[in-house]
Structure formats: structure tokens, C-alpha cells
Amino acid sequence: MKGIWKYNEYWSTADDMTQLTMGEGNTPLLRSDRISKKYNIPNLYFKLETSNPTGSYKDRYAASAISHLMLNKSKLCLATSSGNTGAALAAYCARANMPCYIVVVDGAPAGKLNQMRLYGAETLMVKGFGKDEEISKNTFDELKAFALSMNSQVQISAYAYSPEGMQGVESIAFEIAEELPEDNVKVFSPSGGGGLTLAVGRGFLKWKEKNKEYSLPALHCVQPEGNNTIAGPLKEKLRTATAISKSVTKVSGLQVPNIIDGNQTIELCNALHGDGHLVTDEEIFKIQGELARLEGIYCEPAGAVALAGAIRARSEGLIKGDQHIVCLITGHGFKDETSIDRMVEKGNPFFENIEKVKNYILHK
Ligand SMILES: Cc1ncc(COP(=O)(O)O)c(C=O)c1O
Numbered sequence: 001m002k003g004i005w006k007y008n009e010y011w012s013t014a015d016d017m018t019q020l021t022m023g024e025g026n027t028p029l030l031r032s033d034r035i036s037k038k039y040n041i042p043n044l045y046f047k048l049e050t051s052n053p054t055g056s057y058k059d060r061y062a063a064s065a066i067s068h069l070m071l072n073k074s075k076l077c078l079a080t081s082s083g084n085t086g087a088a089l090a091a092y093c094a095r096a097n098m099p100c101y102i103v104v105v106d107g108a109p110a111g112k113l114n115q116m117r118l119y120g121a122e123t124l125m126v127k128g129f130g131k132d133e134e135i136s137k138n139t140f141d142e143l144k145a146f147a148l149s150m151n152s153q154v155q156i157s158a159y160a161y162s163p164e165g166m167q168g169v170e171s172i173a174f175e176i177a178e179e180l181p182e183d184n185v186k187v188f189s190p191s192g193g194g195g196l197t198l199a200v201g202r203g204f205l206k207w208k209e210k211n212k213e214y215s216l217p218a219l220h221c222v223q224p225e226g227n228n229t230i231a232g233p234l235k236e237k238l239r240t241a242t243a244i245s246k247s248v249t250k251v252s253g254l255q256v257p258n259i260i261d262g263n264q265t266i267e268l269c270n271a272l273h274g275d276g277h278l279v280t281d282e283e284i285f286k287i288q289g290e291l292a293r294l295e296g297i298y299c300e301p302a303g304a305v306a307l308a309g310a311i312r313a314r315s316e317g318l319i320k321g322d323q324h325i326v327c328l329i330t331g332h333g334f335k336d337e338t339s340i341d342r343m344v345e346k347g348n349p350f351f352e353n354i355e356k357v358k359n360y361i362l363h364k
Pocket residue numbers: 056082084085157158190191192193194195196197252253254256300302303330331
């Protein structure tokens with residue numbers, strides 16, 4: 001079992017590392033059927049990052065990040081997280097027998113916090129973190145300095161803080177390139193701070209360096225309107241990301257009001273002929289429900305953002321029928337049960353016996 005280390009030729013230090021893995025990566029690229037027909041996007045694919053060991057693409061990050069901490073003889077992992085990075089780091093730390101402390105965003109979903117704690121990590125919530133720009137930036141910077149003083153390196157899933165961990169995320173692009181080598185591919189990626197989109201773009205560039213005949217896909221960044229730091233500026237052809245004083249989206253994972261990897265993300269999406277797309281929380285929740293009902297895919301709201309963006313782009317005439325559209329479905333529905341509660345009817349009918357059940361179904 002190699003996990004992301006299948007691509008270890010892309011790591012300069014791979015031979016010196018433990019190459020910690022839980023079989024992350026190698027996720028399905030599933031062709032859409034019903035959503036494809038409903039929204040008239042003939043060649044639509046979902047990259048199912050939900051099938052990673054802890055339920056999100058962050059396992060690719062954690063495998064690389066903790067292997068690097070071990071290489072550098074760090075004795076503990078200090079991280080910030082909206083939930084998924086924390087769960088992934090906590091799991092990989094459990095395997096590496098490394099203590100793990102996670103500063104979590106104010107209001108992170110209970111499902112994500114429980115997951116971190118079950119793996120044995122300590123979760124520490126800071127008021128306003130993830131909501132307020134100044135508090136968020138200060139928390140990142142303080143923890144970065146604190147980690148250094150403890151002979152460790154802060155784990156924040158962004159190139160600005162942990163480029164070694166982000167290298168693992170680039171494997172998403174390698175897998176897409178391997179499985180869909182066609183011309184005319186457009187990849188839609190959800191963005192909070194921008195690290196994920198940047199990693200996917202950098203992965204495609206690295207792949208192209210080794211595989212000269214490969215046609216680079218267009219890379220599109222999608223954000224909820226309530227956290228418009230990258231997608232809006234990209235759409236408006238601005239060169240830099242814009243911080244917002246408060247993030248008002250309810251989509252967990254994408255509440256990042258400050259600028260982290262945003263400027264580089266804009267630069268790379270431009271270089272890869274992509275665009276920015278904004279979607280409302282309501283559109284996201286609707287698509288999250290449709291992914292479950294029409295395709296059998298159970299994802300958290302952030303996992304539905306890329307598809308919501310692609311559907312918007314199609315309705316605006318920005319996607320042509322012969323293009324191959326790949327949407328990253330980044331995190332599992334089990335992560336955020338409250339987002340599911342909103343969408344399903346409460347309870348179920350209760351029958352006195354099985355005969356009454358049969359009668360009920362016959363009259364449906
Ligand atoms: C499920 C999910 N999707 C997407 C993202 C976006 O990542 P980034 O902040 O790197 O843009 C995150 C980040 O936490 C996430 O948890």
C-alpha cells in the first residue's frame with residue numbers, strides 16, 4: 001500500500017522519509033449520469049475525495065505533513081483547522097504516536113471535532129477564529145512562531161505555512177491527469193484560503209513537466225458568496241485576492257476571511273485559463289442534496305461547492321458540451337451532520353407490524 005507515495009518521484013526527500021500512509025489517495029473519478037443529464041453537462045466527473053481514510057482530501061496533506069515532521073524530529077503536531085485538516089492530522093498522528101493539538105475555528109461542526117478527539121487529539125477553540133479576519137491572521141501567525149519555538153512547524157493546510165504538507169495534495173492532479181489524459185478538461189475546485197486549488201494547479205504543472213504531451217486543464221476556483229476573497233477578484237480580472245472583514249458563509253471549511261494562498265491561486269488560475277465562480281449557500285445546500293439523491297454521493301456542503309460552480313458556469317454559457325468537467329468532491333457528509341439535518345424529514349413512520357409496512361409500500 002503506497003497511498004500518495006506512489007508518486008514519490010515528485011518528492012525530493014522521499015527516500016529519507018518514513019512515508020507514513022493509510023492508503024490515502026487513489027480516489028474514484030466517477031462519471032455522472034443523472035446530474036449530467038439534469039444540467040446538460042454531458043461529460044461530467046466527480047473526484048471523490050470523500051473516500052479517503054478520514055473522509056476528506058486532507059489525508060493527502062496529513063500523510064506528507066506528518067512524514068516531514070518525523071523527518072525533522074519534531075515531537076508534536078500543532079495545527080489549526082476548520083475540521084478536516086484536524087481530523088486527518090489527528091489520525092496520522094495516532095499512527096505516528098505523536099501528540100496532536102488543534103486550534104479549531106469558532107463554530108466548527110461537532111462531527112468534525114468528535115472525529116479529532118476520538119483519534120486522541122486535543123481540540124482548542126478560539127473565539128472569532130475563522131470568522132474575523134484579524135483574529136484569524138493573528139492566530140495563524142502566533143501559532144507559527146509558537147510551533148517554531150517547540151522545534152516543530154505549524155500545520156495549516158496552505159503553502160504559506162506548510163508547503164511540505166501541501167505537496168501531498170498535488171497528487172489529486174496526478175491522478176486526474178493519469179485517468180483523464182484528454183484535451184479540453186476543466187477542473188472546478190472549491191476554495192477557502194486557496195491552498196487546495198493552488199495544489200491542484202501546481203500538480204498539473206509538475207505532471208506536464210514529466211509528460212510533455214499532456215494538455216493542461218483549465219483550473220476554476222469556486223467560492224461561496226459569503227467568503228468572496230479569491231473567486232470574485234479572479235472573475236473581475238484583478239491580480240490580487242481581497243480580504244473580507246467577516247466570513248458569512250455557513251459552509252464549514254471555506255470560512256477563511258484573510259488572504260493565505262489567494263494571490264498565487266489567482267495567478268495560477270489565470271495561467272491555466274480558468275476563472276472564478278461565486279455561488280450562494282442555498283445553491284450549495286441544494287446541490288449537496290442532489291448529489292445524494294441523484295448520484296448516491298454523500299458529501300459535506302464544501303464538497304458540493306465545485307459542482308454548484310460548474311452548474312452556474314454551464315447556465316452562463318461558459319461550459320461547452322464537448323468539454324470534460326471534473327468537480328472535486330472534497331469532504332464526506334458524515335463530517336457535518338447538522339447540514340444533513342436541514343435536508344431530511346425528521347423521524348420515520350412507525351408500524352405495528354410488517355403487514356402494515358407491506359400495505360404502506362403497495363399504496364405508495
Ligand atoms: C472539505 C473542504 N473542501 C475545500 C477546502 C478548501 O481548502 P482551501 O482553504 O485550501 O482553499 C477545505 C478546507 O478546509 C475543506 O475542508
